[in-house]
Amino acid sequence: MIEINLLPEGIRTTEGTPPRRFAMYVGFLILFLGLCFYVMKYIKVELPNITQKITLAGIEKQNLIIKQKEVEEITVKIDDLSKKIADLDDLNLSRVRYARLFDRLTNAIPEGVWFRTFTVAPEASTSLRYLPAGRRYAITMQGNAVATTPLERNHKVTELLSNLEKQFNIPPESALPPNPIPEDYGFCKFIGARFERPRPDGIATSTISVLQGLDEKVVKTISVPKEGADFRINFIFDMPAAKNQGN
Numbered sequence: 001m002i003e004i005n006l007l008p009e010g011i012r013t014t015e016g017t018p019p020r021r022f023a024m025y026v027g028f029l030i031l032f033l034g035l036c037f038y039v040m041k042y043i044k045v046e047l048p049n050i051t052q053k054i055t056l057a058g059i060e061k062q063n064l065i066i067k068q069k070e071v072e073e074i075t076v077k078i079d080d081l082s083k084k085i086a087d088l089d090d091l092n093l094s095r096v097r098y099a100r101l102f103d104r105l106t107n108a109i110p111e112g113v114w115f116r117t118f119t120v121a122p123e124a125s126t127s128l129r130y131l132p133a134g135r136r137y138a139i140t141m142q143g144n145a146v147a148t149t150p151l152e153r154n155h156k157v158t159e160l161l162s163n164l165e166k167q168f169n170i171p172p173e174s175a176l177p178p179n180p181i182p183e184d185y186g187f188c189k190f191i192g193a194r195f196e197r198p199r200p201d202g203i204a205t206s207t208i209s210v211l212q213g214l215d216e217k218v219v220k221t222i223s224v225p226k227e228g229a230d231f232r233i234n235f236i237f238d239m240p241a242a243k244n245q246g247n
Contacts (some may be wrong), residue, residue, distance in 0.1 A: 080207050100191050108163035115143040123236055137193075139235035144228040152189035154203065161198050164235065168195040195237040203231045 019116075098120070123136040145156040164170070169188040171177065177185060187194045 002103070097191055099214060104167040104188075104191065105164075108160060108167045110156055110159045110163065112146045113143055113160055117142040125236075129205055135239040137237055137239070139233075139237070141233045141235065143233075146228045150229070157200065157203055157229060157231050160198065161233070164198045164233075168237075170195055170197055173197065191237075193239045194236065195239040198233050198235040201232040201234055203229050 046195045101120075105118075117140075119140045120137055121140075123138040125136060145160070147153040147156055165172070168191065169186060171186050
């Protein structure tokens with residue numbers, strides 16, 4: 001039987017699903033399926049990858065901790081060796097370098113001058129430059145200057161004093177020290193000490209005797225001065241104390 005809906009078109013009941021609602025259903029279904037796909041992908045793919053990365057990171061962390069301990073042990077050894085090297089260098093700087101000292105003294109001796117005695121001994125006075133434990137030594141030199149006249153002999157002693165000042169980096173007496181005074185002012189790096197100005201302790205005329213056993217023919221061919229100038233020089237120097245002394 002054929003049924004005819006006589007109601008007006010605006011109030012008729014629509015049979016089946018309207019296209020707009022159908023499209024909405026399809027959209028929700030696609031969104032749900034996409035969300036399910038993303039969740040399944042995260043659970044099946046991403047989550048295992050993250051778990052694996054966490055495991056690898058944990059293993060790497062343990063390896064880094066082991067390496068860090070090794071580095072710390074090596075660092076401690078390096079620090080210990082560095083301290084020992086510093087102690088040795090410091091000790092080397094605080095000792096008297098006799099070979100270098102004699103080398104500079106030899107360069108300072110003018111012709112016609114020689115030393116008869118030479119001593120290096122600790123000085124009782126306190127080092128004013130290196131407090132509180134600076135080492136202080138005194139050099140005592142006794143010798144003779146040979147020349148034909150007293151003036152020439154005195155000149156040779158004066159030349160010796162001048163050469164000593166140059167060899168040991170002693171500033172000229174007339175020079176004004178800079179202000180402030182640098183730490184290395186007047187310091188002789190070659191010796192590792194700071195030297196005071198050498199002071200003569202008396203010059204006396206003495207008779208020079210020809211060495212016994214010398215051939216008389218040789219004595220007649222050479223001109224040996226009959227007199228010389230005996231001199232005595234005091235030469236004080238300060239040395240830095242060992243920085244790690246007592247450690």
